[in-house]
Amino acid sequence: MNTLNVPMLPPSELARRIDHAVLKPSSSLEELRKAVRELEELNLRCLIVTPTLAPEARALTKKCVGAVAGFPYGYHPIQAKLKEIEYLAALGLDEIDYVMNTQMLMLKNVEAYAAEARAVSELCKNLGVKCKLIIETPLLDNMRLIMKATEIILANIDTSAVRYIKTSTGFTARPTYPEDVLAIRKALNKHNVDMGVKAAGGIRTALQALLLIAVGANIIGTSKPATVLSSLSELSNQ
Secondary structure (H helix, E strand, C coil): CCCCCCCCHHHHHHHHHHEEEEECCCCCCCCHHHHHHHHCCCCCCEEECCCCHHHHHHHCCCCCCCEEECCCCCCCCHHHHHHHHHHHHHHHCCCEEECCHHHHHHCCEEEEEEEEHHHHHHHHHHHCCCEEECCHHHHHHHHHHHHHHHHHHHHHCCCEEEEECCCCCCCCCCCCHHHHHHHHHHHHHHCCCCCCEECCCCCCCCCHHHHHHHCCCCCHHHHHHHHHHHHHHHHCCC
């Protein structure tokens, strides 16, 4: 515990909770190779890349590699998004970070949102690939709506395939807040569901990561894992 009263983690433990995101449209092969080196040298949890970079990423490392589907806004037709999952699974990827169609939820089309959750869950289970569902919390106005989105998903999925609810793509107007994670965690606890939470979107420091973990996040998604980990030692000296 430091003077900021934030529960601390050893660097190795924090590293094991980090998914390294390489998701910018401008990401180059050299940036991907650097990310793979960081994945292996820092012993990060997983590397998450674009579908374009996925074949190269899979060829570069035997460690966990995942990719995004329906990224970044999730409003592709469901048939197209399911085909994207099939393509990524065929590459031998370990995980899919899938963007739910939050616009459907905002338009109050709850059945379409629920149907998408069911379809993704069934497909990931059949393909044997782990899935995280992104609900894009920055687009939802309050904790009640975040809990509602989570509860709709929970009522329509097989938790053996969908193992995490993820806060954000990082492509919306604001970063992930602790309140976002807390709302998802409250919904999981309310329904007694053993599922993880991935916090992603604007996480650049160890303090951000530790706060999010303290309120219920299991995984941290960031494009700056080395920066996050280097700031941990600075925080320890506060």
